[in-house]
C-alpha cells in the first residue's frame with residue numbers, strides 16, 4: 671500500500687517521502703510509538719517505495735509486480751522478522767545479517783523489518799548491531815517497537831528514530847467508514863479505540879453496548895435516583911456473579927461513562943465525550959452530579975481494582991465503593 675493510502679501520521683509520510691527523495695534515509699530506522707497505529711504497515715510501504723517499479727514523489731504505486739510481491743511477503747529483498755514464541759532469537763537474525771551483505775536479489779533495496787524489536791534476545795540484538803556498524807550499501811533495517819527504551823543503547827545510537835503518534839478519532843472514524851462500518855458504530859468504535867487502529871478492529875461493539883446498558887443503569891442509580899437497593903444488587907452482580915476478567919471490563923466501561931459525565935460537567939461539550947450516541951441520557955444524568963462526586967467514585971473504584979490483587983472480597987468492596 672502506498673503511504674498515501676495509509677491513515678494518520680501525515681507528518682511521517684511527508685518526512686519519509688522527503689528522505690527517500692533526497693537519498694538521506696540512512697541504514698537503520700526505529701519506528702517507535704503506541705501499539706496499533708500502523709508502524710509495521712508504514713515499514714512495508716517504505717519497502718515498497720524503495721523497490722517500486724513506478725514510484726512517484728517518494729511514494730510507491732501499490733500495483734506493480736514489486737509492490738504486489740512485497741504486500742504478499744514474497745519479495746526476496748524484503749524480509750520481516752517477528753518473535754518466535756516470546757523472543758526473536760539469534761537463529762532468526764543470523765541469516766538475515768549474512769544476507770544483508772549481498773546486493774539485492776530482485777529489487778533496488780534490501781529492507782529488513784524487525785517487528786516487536788524490543789523482544790530481540792541479546793545475541794540477536796548483537797547480530798543486528800553488527801550489521802548496523804558495518805552497514806552494507808542498499809540495505810535498510812527498520813526496527814518496529816512500542817518500547818524503544820528496551821533496545822540496546824548501541825543500536826539506538828546508530829538508528830534514526832521516527833516517533834509515531836496515536837490516530838485522531840476522526841482519522842479512525844474515516845478508516846472505519848471506508849471499511850464499510852455504519853456511521854453511528856464507526857463513531858463510537860473510533861472513540862473507544864483511543865487512537866489505535868489495532869484496538870478499533872478488536873472492539874466487540876455489541877458486547878460493549880450490552881455492558882454499557884448495565885453500567886449506565888448503575889450510574890443513574892448512583893447519581894440520579896440514589897437507589898440503595900439497586901446499588902446493592904449491582905454490587906452483588908459485579909462482586910459475585912461474574913468472573914474477575916468480566917468484572918474488570920465492566921469497570922472499564924463504567925469508567926468511560928464517568929469520564930464522559932465529568933467532561934460534560936466541566937463544560938467539555940458533547941463532542942468531547944466517548945459515548946456520543948447516548949449523549950442526551952448522559953447530559954440528563956450530569957444535571958444531578960458534581961465533578962467532585964464523580965472523581966470520588968472513580969477513586970473508590972480504582973482502589974477496588976487495585977485491591978483485587980490482595981484477594982479482597984469484591985462484593986463488599988463494591989458495596990463500599992457505590993453506597994455512601
Ligand SMILES: [Zn+2]
Pocket residue numbers: 721722723724725730731732733734735736737
Ligand atoms: Zn509499485
